[in-house]
Amino acid sequence: MSGGTLVKPITILLVEDNIGDADLAREALDGSKINNDLHVVEDGEKAISFLRREGEYANAPRPDLILLDLNLPRKDGREVLAEIKADQALKRIPVVILTTSRAEEDVLRSYNLHANCYITKPIDLNQFLRVVRSIEDFWLSIVVLPPGEV
Numbered sequence: 794m795s796g797g798t799l800v801k802p803i804t805i806l807l808v809e810d811n812i813g814d815a816d817l818a819r820e821a822l823d824g825s826k827i828n829n830d831l832h833v834v835e836d837g838e839k840a841i842s843f844l845r846r847e848g849e850y851a852n853a854p855r856p857d858l859i860l861l862d863l864n865l866p867r868k869d870g871r872e873v874l875a876e877i878k879a880d881q882a883l884k885r886i887p888v889v890i891l892t893t894s895r896a897e898e899d900v901l902r903s904y905n906l907h908a909n910c911y912i913t914k915p916i917d918l919n920q921f922l923r924v925v926r927s928i929e930d931f932w933l934s935i936v937v938l939p940p941g942e943v
Contacts, residue, residue, distance in 0.1 A: 802828040803938070806856035808840040808873065809833060809891075810865050814914065814921070818860065818891075821925035827934060830854065837868025841876055844883055856886055857938045860928070861908075863892040863899055871902060878907040885939040889928055 805822065809815045815833045822831050832853070834840050840861070843850040859877070863870035870892065877883045887909040892899070895913050903911050912928065915921050932938070 802830040803858065804830045804854045804856045805832070805858050805860060806840065806843060807831060807833045807860045808835075808837065808865065808870065809860070809862045810835045811862070814862075817918070817921050818925050821922045822929060827929055829929075832856070835866075837865045837870060837873040839867075840865075840873050841868065844877065844880075844886075858932050859886055859888045860891045861888055863890060863894055863903070871899075871906065874903060874906045874908055887932065887936070887938065889932065891924075891928070 807815060807818055809818065812835075815835075819831055819833070822829055832843065834843050839850075840859075842848055843853045844856070844859075846853050861870045861873060865873070870890065874888055874890070877886065877888060884907070888907075890903045890908045890911045891914055892912075893914050900911050910928075910932075912924060915924055
């Protein structure tokens with residue numbers, strides 16, 4: 794890039810009820826070579842409100858990528874994924890499932906609901922950081938993300 798060219802940050806929505814995991818993801822992305830704008834919500838209802846810009850999220854940016862846990866309070870990640878992929882305005886946003894579940898049923902259901910990727914969270918701290926950085930490397934450096942609202 795030529796000097797003076799500003800690159801718009803990649804907007805990421807992390808839907809995660811575990812504060813420790815959210816902090817680790819933030820730490821991994823803060824040390825990132827990709828300019829990103831991370832937003833965190835802790836339950837499925839807030840995720841849908843954020844995506845639809847309702848209530849306190851009226852001015853929320855449209856995410857370029859969603860990192861979604863499956864096991865969430867109020868509305869679980871499976872329901873959130875189904876709503877995102879059924880919504881014409883949201884369905885093109887890539888959704889990466891980032892969860893502790895290794896259940897084959899969850900993997901199959903997530904892909905049947907059109908998740909773009911399914912990653913099981915490692916328990917080890919360094920592995921977790923490595924996983925988040927690999928998501929960043931792939932989804933933010935290699936993949937061409939769909940344009941915003943179309």
